[in-house]
Amino acid sequence: MTSSTGARQGRDPQEPGIPNPVGAILGEVRTVGHRRVSFGLYRPLTDGTEFEELIRDLHALRLVMPPDAAFTHLTAALLRGWQVSKLPANLPVFAAVHSGTRRPRRPGLLFSRLVGDRPAEMRHGLPGEPAEEILLRVARDLGVMDLVIMIDSALQLGDIDVERMDRLLASRRPGVRALRAAWQASDGRAESGGESVLRMFHDALDIAVEPQAVLRDDTGRRVGRADLLVIGTREVHEYDGAHHRDGRQDQVDLRRERGLGTSYRRRGFTLDDLLNQPATVMHELDRVLGRRHEPARLRRWRALIAGSMYSDAARQRLVNRWQRAVGVVDWRSAA
Incomplete structure (x- = not known):
């Protein structure tokens, strides 16, 4: 089956001028090795x-996307390497196009409308919306x-223009x-998503x-x-996640703790502590x-x-919403 035959059967024709660095094949059934x-x-x-x-x-x-399309929402966040919380399985691909541009309807591909005329920002050879627009959609x-x-994470990576963010936040x-x-x-200053969660936990607890x-x-x-020093005390609070379990990081932590001696008291917290045992931690x-x-x-x-994606119920609500918008979310198994 050729791509032209596929187009006659209702499949999306390949957009002209789009680079294909991965050797993708459109309109032909391939199984072995693909x-x-x-x-x-x-x-x-x-x-x-x-x-x-x-x-x-x-x-x-x-x-299969219009030439002016740009990735956005969680897809663009992942493309930029931002830290994210717990993602649902079979996440759709989020993209945005200018008003009036044809939006191909494909399972698992969710389009929205581009706002303004700022050019896309390239990451790994792929176009994405500016950081502030990504965050607003999310x-x-x-x-x-x-x-x-x-x-x-975006601030840590230097992806956010503070002046543009301020202008966006002043809008309605x-x-x-x-x-x-x-x-x-x-x-x-947070260096991991776990550190962000730990800081928010302390903020919630005043x-x-x-x-x-x-x-x-x-x-x-x-x-x-x-990670965190409780102001006015010698209490050091840290997130015990993958970063601190890394072999090299373990050595750094041990050298630091030997240097601290007894002047500081270190307490470690896991994500399970913060999400599932918060009352116990708060009382401590x-x-x-x-x-x-x-x-x-x-x-x-x-x-x-x-209200977060760490909640099974909240995550399922999101999946249901996206599923209604795009049909089948798991596009790899779509007939």
């Missing part, structure tokens, strides 16, 4: 990392916790209110902290940095800080979790 990216769209089978495979799939999908779907994780476009709340709670605080011994010599911290328990703090934190 990966099905979408209905009638295949590319050679490869064995790369999850990120590398995503990049190859997006290059292949460009063959803000219409995701919770504040999800947004803060992404904003922290849909999603601005949620994005503004997340922007005010963000901090570009515990003032300094992110990436410089630690010094009794002589004033610098001995390292901490209240005892350490010598203050009374306030149930409102815990309710505030649980509300953040409930």
